[in-house]
Amino acid sequence: MTHEPPQPADPLSPRDAAAVDAVLARRAGEASPHDDSPEQIRVDAILSLLGTTKVVARPELVDVTLARVQRAAQRPSLRLNIEDEPGLHPEDEDALDALVAAGFDPVRVNSTLRPRAAKMCDIGGMITAVPLRASPDLTERTYSKVASLAMARPAGEQFAPSGGRFRFTDLVTVAAMITIVGAVMWPVMQSVRVQQIKSACGANMATIAAAFTTYAGDYRGSLPVATASLGTGKWWDVGTSRSNSANLFQLPKERYIAIEDLACQGNPRAIKACCVKSNSDWGCIQEVSYSYQLMFGPARPIWSGEASVILTDKSPVVMRAVRGQVIKPLENSANHCGTGQWCLSTDGSAQWATTPQRGEDNIWLPAFLDEIIADARRRGASGVFVPAVTLRGNELPASARDTFVGP
């Protein structure tokens, strides 16, 4: 396709040319002679043809245009360019460079620029101060996602059975994958659950501490005691109302705490509801979740007194002793899968301990057994050597400072 060269325009006659000039000047608002000559009338008529159109603006056109303008105005990326942003005062620029070079320590900036550098640090402090608390399970959620991903097959190795049918080998592969993923994920899931139980027990400790505080306020600093002497029984005889757990049971019985706040999620036999009015103790040792300082000794600890452990996760040593098994003094509570135990002190604080040994004091054992173990350790070649010791259920703490909990 070829384009024809533009044809030269036909020249206007001098009178028509003058008429066009006059009409355009008049339309532009300029003063011009208006003589309504035939030439001007004709030019007017011809120009009027250009303005005739049947196009009518739709009423929404204005709204749509306005909306687009507003949207554009609200987009920083369209509205702003870095070049449009303000610059820093030259001395501020120098101060900022010096501050960055000084590792954001204004003291290391030279004295001339130091006030400006300090001001920049103040601004930074304002920006970085965020009154924010992460969701309690954020770490666990993040960790679980990464752990799940770590177990997944690498990308590009998608499982796709050929021909749209499963073959026997595919089924075997799927079964193997399920087994492997299950085997690998189990410890991960178990770890998540242990963390959850640990958090729940930490909350229980806070509730129990509050209950002890109220109880001690009502009983001149004393801690719950149901019976004054052990008699001929054993303090692990739960359900007889002469056990040590009956002492702790005073808290729910006298409505200082709900029975469910004394239940650890890690104890599958823990009871969360019972008629605390008509009972004086848990039904059996398996229902008990926390071990309480034995309160039959010569001197009982008092609340808010000298800090000593008063309550812990359930003692594994007592459970072994009750079953007639050899005890393991360094074993951790079964409440948290042997990872550790909470220890609530008489000052109201709770600590997570990964070993029952607190210096020379083992929280599961009375002082005389602690000494036997310490002696044996001193004599033994290995640092983890523990002699065979046993409990009979009538041992008592040597003093209020001797932590010895049960059942």
Add this chain to the structure above:
Amino acid sequence: MDHPTDEVLFEKHRRGDLNAFRTLIERHQNDLLRFLFRLVGDQAGAEDVFQESFLQAHLAAHTFDMERRFRPWLYTIAANKARDHLRKKGRRKTLDLSAPIDGGSSSDSGDGSSGSFMDLMEVHVPPPDAGLDRAETSEQVQSVLDSMPYTLREILLLAYFQRLSYVQIADELGIPLGTVKSRLHSAVATFAKRWKATLDREGVSRDDLEADDRP
């Protein structure tokens, strides 16, 4: 007590020790979350990006150069994830109605600062224990940050949260050293100017604030 570095923990993770990765997550949880909150503007979004960042760190573990530091690398990943998050959300940044609308001229129309240079000594910053409510100040700061272009906000937060040198920032962001300098200058000036405009617009004069600070 044994306190392995981030890099040692990450190397352990690369060898399959997931517990090392948990320690890294716990160690960086608070700082990184605050950084992301400032970057994306809301806690739910910040927590999403937080998780995405650690997932990406896990996926890209093999690309990490053990000669480098882990923390800047993690923050750069987080900044990129935050950018993706905002883009996916289709939110260039919803401007707070109280935020300055005209980035270039607000100060010219009454905040008293020069149109071309921002003098930081004219900017009032409430002390941390000021009478002005801390949460309110934090919201105002967030509003100003939200109104800033992403590139400026990113470099400002990376600089203040990470305390990196220009060379390190240039290295992490992969941009020229000169650009880092000019961009950070511009970011500080923009923040200061808009912060000043925010205080002025809300009728909080420097004198008022100082009066609030007095016991």
